[in-house]
Amino acid sequence: MTRLMKHRLFWPLFALVALIVINTVARPQFIKVTVRDGELYGALIDILRNSAPLMLVALGMTLVIATRGIDLSVGAVMAVSGAVTLTIIDGSSSPGSTGTVLIAILAGIGVSLVLGLWNGFLVAVLDIQPIIATLVLMLAGRGVALLITDGFITTVNSEPLNFVATGYLFALPFAMFIWLAAVAAIAVIERRTALGVLTEAVGINPEASRLAGVRSRGIILGAYVASGTLAGIAGIIYSSNIRAADANAAGDLIELYAILAVVLGGTSLMGGKFSIAGTVVGVLIIQTLDSTILFLGVSSAQSPVFFAIVVVIVVLIQSPRVHQWGRTLTSGIRRSEAPEVRSDAEVTA
């Protein structure tokens, strides 16, 4: 049992299950899944469907955070990719054709990839602090998206595009398959190649990794490219859901929720060891919490208060000082004396 509790996914999973149980007790229909026209509906299905954009962004953020970085520009990239895709569809003669939509989506993803490459270039090649480097795109990105849409909210009615966010495949939402595919792809690339462990090495200690011959520049660059690309896909799903490219609202604050999801999943903001499964659980927690808050009758606009409380609790749990309090408490019980070493003293003699 204690081994189970020590597993890094224990607490995130516990929180998720607890949330689901609380919801089910409060409103039994929460857990209910109904079948209509051979398609599944219900609160749980909605959560799985609606998590798609955040899930994709959080996956990319996990990789970036593992390299000791951060990507603030994901929301802006979402806005740009949605704007590119919908503007192409809007401008085409056959907005309803699958071919047009596919080309538009590929264009949107391609632009996001380039934006990710740009971030990676600033961080890995020019050695600019990640927060600062990605701030540039965070600031300018929405402006670019607004330019693409001429400052309007471009609305598009296109069946194939609508399918991305609201369509069903094998009785389940198509959007869910997108994020499942992304999770699988990332998991395979990270864990079936050596990318995962080399990324962790770079995140834990860049200098030691350099001495061991790790090509850290390429790995860091790759993480930002992945983050940009995934954010691009998220932007398309978002636009498909609201059937419009809204350069101001797309991905608003999503960088913050993504970081929260990563941290909830047990990946440290200091880089190094990361957990894809943890991030998946983290996103589901956030999405379930969001649904819970809505259910409680709280306006969705007010939900940030709850998330602020969650952020504070999570960072406090991770904080060294709270750990020390915990240790003092337990060692006080055990009556063992800890050697007095000041925490800020270097351990080089």
Next chain:
Amino acid sequence: MERPLLELTGATVYFGADAALDGVDFRLFPGEVHSLMGENGAGKSTLIKAITGALRLSDGELRLDGEVMDFGSPHDAQEAGVRAVYQEIDLLPNISVAENIALGAEPRRFGLIDWKEMRERAHAVLADLGLDIDPASILGRHSLAVQQLVAIARAISTEARVLVLDEPTSSLDLDECAELFRVIRDLKERGVAIIFVSHFLDQVYEICDRVTVLRDGKLVGEYLTREFLRIDLVQAMLGRSAESLRARPRLHVADDRTEPFLSARAVSVGSGINDADVDMIEGEVLGVAGLLGSGRTELARALTGIDKLDGGIIRIRGCDESLGNPRSAISLGVVYSSENRRSEGILSELSVQENITLALQAERGVFRRIRPARQRELAMSWVDALDIRPPDLDRPAGTLSGGNQQKVLLARLLALSPRVLVLDEPTRGIDVGAKVEVQNLVGELADNGLSVMFISAELEEVLRVGNRVLIVQDGRILDTVPSEELTPDSLTALVARPEAV
């Protein structure tokens, strides 16, 4: 002699289970310059930190002017008149020289900073040090030497009773050193007690009255400089182990026809190493003997592509190669193990297996992953071969003991099947048993045809492991001598030779 101004008795400091300082007694009299000597890990920094309040003693007593003190912070120590100037200048490069001297005790008028007064005071203190710079200029605009002097100006600007100078001369040129020594003598006249730490033996003999030598966290002894021979000082610092001493028998006798696997010519890096020529021959261990700060580490880093060369060439099998980074060096079979195991070696959160296979995996590239079964097999074979304990491949490497971490690092490098292995202090801070194992291992590797460079602060060890010994001093290679022609005493004498000025 009168009562010591500062006295430590039985000073002990633990880091976890290891004692960095173990029952050391230390006395400092007013008006003396007292040198603290010892190699890396001897406990010098720990002792200084205990005196300056950066660290609390686990055991023992600190008296200042006969009164028992318990400094909770560096600030407490400063209030009591204990001031320190560290090698890594702990000033603020982004603000003015005057502020750097005065902040914390800056002159104020009506609660507001009196800039004019502050600059005037700073000017006066700087003039005292013979330094004519604009007190209003930003500190970071000045050379390291000037910054070092500003740090000293800060230390003496308020009433200092004890002044700790940790490697104050490392960035100063000869004139600046002379100026500093003039100031030190002046302070000494005023009754200030000065602790002077430097790896330049000449300077120690020039300025210091007494020497306290530490080794492995323990006190070796306290000596009067004028009665203490240079060679005895080096002997005291480096120590002599009780193990039997026998040079490694040489399997291959390198004659003139043997082409070196790696040869470096006129290699220079910054001010660390100048104009160094090194030949590394297959099947041979090249020991490197030199004191701390001699350039031994810089030499090792230059040969293995860690630091970029400022001059010189490196040939591998007779071909000129540019080892621009560790990666290209590794691909040529040249690997380096850093002296800083913790910060430049072990990835403490990764498992033993991941640490061992890391470099090999990095060399193969991201997409040619070593299969997990093969990884385990490979890691297990090294764990067995090097007797890494506990033999648990999934344990985070940071939880192993120092000796076992060192072995994990060696395994990481050996998994690359290198041709040249450069080991910087591989035996520092590990227990005696592990030490002997590492030494034997190095011998075996050379017998198998590797070319090994072995750097250590323990001269016996260098002699025992090395076929030839390279003597480094002051950033230059003094000589390369076959180890059978050396005795510990003659090697000590060579290492201790006065620096050429």
Next chain:
Amino acid sequence: MSTTTTAAAAPRARAAAYTRTFLDRHSSMMPTFAALIIFVALLIGAEVHFGNFLTPLNMSALLLNYAYLLILAVGMTFVIVTGGIDLSVGSVMAFTGISCAKLLGEGYSAAVVIPVILLGGAAIGLLIGVLVQYFDVQPFIASLAGLFLARGLAFVVSLSSIRVENESVLWLQTTRWRLGDWYITPTGILALSVAAIGAFVMQYTRFGRTVYAVGGNEQSARLMGLNVARTKVLVYVISGVCGGLAGLVLTAYSGAGYPRNGIGTELDVIAAVVIGGTLLTGGTGYVLGSVIGVLVFGTINTIIAYQGAEQSWTRIIIGLMLLMFIVVQRVIVVRSERRR
């Protein structure tokens, strides 16, 4: 390093020495001068292009329209110089703004309401500061929690905008003291006073110098006996109070409180501060530089409005300027490292 030259030296040598002294003393002000040059160039360029840009009315409006941004930038300068960042300012402004409108609507007098909202801003700043200093939370994350909290609270106070009828608050905005065609409002005076007080505190108090010291090297600052912990908490409190003041000013400006105010404003503030010559890595920066940064930001906005172009160009241009400043700063850092 000598700065005094012999009397016989040629004037040119003396000029060189003066330049040298000036550079040694004020090299960190160079980006601020650059921003000033950009500002002047923008004004001249716009005047040449439009012919009717440099009017007293336009210039007066610049201060009026961006008074809230100026106040936020002053607080942000304190935070960034310590090496931190405060993402919460836009939300704090919205929260305090809507609280102000709500409380006034309920009949409390301005003399009660204003101190209350300033305290509200200070409380959120205190929370962020405590998280950063005592729980080792990265400033980015801690202020993120502040952002969420303040934004949510703004909506808790009211989901829609609330009109303000209170005379004394509206007075802040509607009063115009004139000098010829120039005018200034009480909000403008408030903003300028905040900037002046900020600049004075940074330069002449121990607290202000500690802010720089913390940004230069926290450990060294502690060794110098400066009160690092208090300073680090206090800068976030200052930023929170500035957020509260900005909320008041914005409420007076728009005649209403609105919970959606200031979304993304934290980015504008950070951009203005960086363009004004403050290094995001901490240790260097000037309140007056931030004032210039805000003016540059406002001028670009005004020019784009004049041009009739898409407002989104503002963000793009500001982003590009930010990039330019960041890359130039990086180059300077690399070069100074190489000099060592």
